Amino acid sequence: MHATLPLLQETRFPSLARGRLETLQVNLGYRCNQSCVHCHVNAGPGRSEEMSADNIDAVLAFLRSNPAVRTLDLTGGAPELNPHFRCLVAAARALGRTVIDRCNLTILEEAGQEDLADFLARERVEIVASLPCYLEDNVDRQRGKGVFGASMRALQRLNGLGYGRSGSGLVLNLVYNPQGPVLPPPQARLEADYKASLAERFGIEFNGLFTLANMPIQRFGSMLVSQGRFNEYMTLLRAAHREDNLDAVMCRSLISVDWEGHVFDCDFNQQLGIDLPSPGGRTHLSALTAAGLEGRPIRVADHCFGCTAGQGSSCGGALA
Numbered sequence: 001m002h003a004t005l006p007l008l009q010e011t012r013f014p015s016l017a018r019g020r021l022e023t024l025q026v027n028l029g030y031r032c033n034q035s036c037v038h039c040h041v042n043a044g045p046g047r048s049e050e051m052s053a054d055n056i057d058a059v060l061a062f063l064r065s066n067p068a069v070r071t072l073d074l075t076g077g078a079p080e081l082n083p084h085f086r087c088l089v090a091a092a093r094a095l096g097r098t099v100i101d102r103c104n105l106t107i108l109e110e111a112g113q114e115d116l117a118d119f120l121a122r123e124r125v126e127i128v129a130s131l132p133c134y135l136e137d138n139v140d141r142q143r144g145k146g147v148f149g150a151s152m153r154a155l156q157r158l159n160g161l162g163y164g165r166s167g168s169g170l171v172l173n174l175v176y177n178p179q180g181p182v183l184p185p186p187q188a189r190l191e192a193d194y195k196a197s198l199a200e201r202f203g204i205e206f207n208g209l210f211t212l213a214n215m216p217i218q219r220f221g222s223m224l225v226s227q228g229r230f231n232e233y234m235t236l237l238r239a240a241h242r243e244d245n246l247d248a249v250m251c252r253s254l255i256s257v258d259w260e261g262h263v264f265d266c267d268f269n270q271q272l273g274i275d276l277p278s279p280g281g282r283t284h285l286s287a288l289t290a291a292g293l294e295g296r297p298i299r300v301a302d303h304c305f306g307c308t309a310g311q312g313s314s315c316g317g318a319l320a
Contacts, residue, residue, distance in 0.1 A: 002221070002222040002225040002226065004216055004217050004218075004221035004222065004225065004230070004272075004303075005217075005272045005273065005274075005301075007216075007225075007230060007234075007302070008216070008217075008272070008301040008302040008303050009301055009302075010302070011300060011301050011302040011304070013300040013301065013302065013304045013305060014243070014246060014300075015297065015298075015300065016246065016249065016251065016252065016297070016298040016300060017252075017295055017296065017297055017298060018251070018252055018253075018293050018294055018295060018296050018297075018298060019252040019253055019294065020068065020253060020290075020294055021066070021068070021069055021253060021254070021255060021290040021293050021294065022068070022069060022070060022071060022253040022254070023069070023070075023071040023072075023073050023250075023253060023254040023255075024059070024062065024063065024069050024071070024072050024073065024254075024255060024257065025073040025074075025075060025254055025255065025256045025257065025267060025315065026051070026059055026072065026073070026074055026075070026256075026257045027051075027075050027076060027077075027079075027256065027257065027258050027259055027267065027270065028050060028051045028074060028075070028076050028077070028079040028081075028082035028084075028085060028088075028259060029047070029049050029050030029051055029076055029077050029079070029081065029082050029259045030044075030047035030048075030049045030050075030076065030077045030259070031044075031045070031047045031048060031049070031050060031076070031077045031078065031081050031082075032044055032045065032047065032076060032077040032078045032081070032104065033045060033078055033081070033104070033106060033107055033110050047077060049259050050081075050082050050083075050259055051082055051084065051259040051260075051261070053084055054261075055259070055260065055261035055285075056084045056087070056088050058261050058284070058285050058286045059072070059088065059257065059261075059285065060088070060091050060092065060095070061286065062285050062286070062288070063092060063095055063097060064095065065289065066289060066290040066291075068290055069097075069290050070097060070098060071097065071098045071099075071100065072088075072092045072097050072098070072099050072100070073100040073102070073254070073315065074088070074089070074099065074100060074101050074102065075102040075267065076102070078103075078104055078107045079101060079102065079103075080101070080103070080107050080113060080116055081107070081110075086119060089101070089119075089120075089123050089125060090123060093123045093124070093125075098126060099123065099125045099126065100125070100126045100127075100128055101120060101125050101126070101127050101128070102128045102130070102175075103120075103127050103128065103129045103130070104129070104130050104143075105129050105130065105131065105150065105151040105154040105155065106147055106150040106151060106154065108153075108154040108157060108158075109150050109153070109154065117154075117157050117158055117161055118161065121158075121161040121162065121163065121170060124169065124170060126171040126173070127158065127163060127171065127172050127173070128173050128174075128175060128210065128315075129151075129154075129155070129158075129172065129173070129174050129175065129206075130143075130174075130175045130177075131151055131155075131174045131175065131176070131194075132175075132176055132177045132178075132179070133176070133179070134193065134194050134197040134198055135148075136148040136149070138179060139151065141179075142177075142179060152202050152204070155172075155198070155202070155204045155206070156202060156203070156204060158172055159172075159203075159204060159205055163206075164204075164205040164206040164207055165205055166205075171207050172205075172206045172207055173206065173207050173208045173209065173210055173317075174194065174206050174208075174209050174210070175209075175210045175211075175212055175317075176190060176194075176209055176210070176211045176212065177212050177213075177214055178213070178214055180214075181214065181224060181229055181232065181233035181236070182236075183213060183236065183237075183240060183309055183310045183311075184211035184212065184213055184310070184311070184313070184318070185211070186311060186318075187209060187210070187211040187311060187317055187318040190209060190211060191208060191209035194206075194209050195209075208317070209317070210315075210316060210317030210318075211311070211313070211317055211318050212313050212314075212315075212317065213237075213306045213307070213309060213310075213313040214306070215268050215303055215306045216230060216233055216234060216237075216302075216303055216306065217268060217271055217272055217303055218271050234302060234305070236309070237302075237305035237306055237309045238302075238305050238309075240305075240309035240310045241305050241308050241309055242308055242309070242310070242312065242320070243308075244320070245307070245308040245311075245312035245319045245320060246308060248312065248314070248319040249304075249307050249308065249312070249314060249319065250266060250307070250314040250315050250316065251265045251266040251269075251298050251307075252298070254266065254315070255276075255288075255293065256269070256270045257285050258270050261284050261285050261286070262275075262282045262283065262284055262285075263276050263283045263284070263285050263288060264276055265298045265299055267315070268303055268304075268306075269299060269301075272301070272303070274299050274301060275299075276299070277296065277297055277299055307319075
């Protein structure tokens with residue numbers, strides 16, 4: 001795999017500083033039941049990295065000590081494959097936190113996960129589900145044969161539990177990624193297309209659609225280098241940069257924790273190994289407080305233009 005960090009370090013991206021910390025995003029490991037071409041963490045079935053029980057305890061200790069951090073955002077790989085996933089979710093919900101599960105949908109059909117959907121509904125976990133298109137050929141090309149059908153069955157099951165249904169309080173949002181090195185289309189228009197197509201063909205409802213730009217790192221970045229299109233994509237991102245997106249970028253109110261408990265400014269910096277600014281090297285979550293992060297500088301590189309290009313991109317979708 002081609003390393004992209006050397007291609008991103010020299011940058012003219014504007015300097016940024018942290019605001020108030022609101023979201024703790026935790027990567028529970030890189031093991032996944034899928035291997036998607038756009039995956040920025042290079043997850044897959046062959047990965048074995050996963051967060052330990054000790055680091056799970058550190059996450060919960062941080063939440064207890066920092067009550068202003070109201071959201072725990074769980075990601076992977078497939079975060080549900082971590083053996084401590086359900087204990088973490090239940091404990092965080094008992095602390096009154098909103099918990100987000102970044103779910104690939106097909107995990108609901110994996111052996112041993114037959115009751116996962118019921119667990120998520122019982123704990124009232126918000127689901128952010130990856131579905132890069134509403135057309136079968138596009139999804140299977142990007143994520144593997146049969147993924148679209150499994151995703152439709154999973155969404156229908158979640159709808160049956162109340163997810164995405166008006167008045168249920170069970171939030172189901174979908175995530176779109178472009179098929180290649182292009183910017184996402186306008187989020188509101190694409191959401192309307194998704195809702196119309198999925199409702200008409202499968203009777204599926206959901207709350208909202210998040211459009212995310214593909215980041216020029218890990219598997220996707222390496223593919224661009226192999227195709228000789230890396231510089232072309234970076235030129236596109238830089239040209240589409242919008243200053244008014246800077247106020248809303250996710251790194252201002254979020255920190256990312258890797259499976260070993262180390263803290264980064266965002267999930268993308270985590271994957272590039274760009275550490276939190278610290279004189280002592282990598283910082284473990286147990287050494288931080290939310291108040292101590294406010295106002296600190298955020299480390300930037302050229303990939304940051306992926307968050308500010310066009311309508312903007314974050315873990316919550318478009319910024320504009």
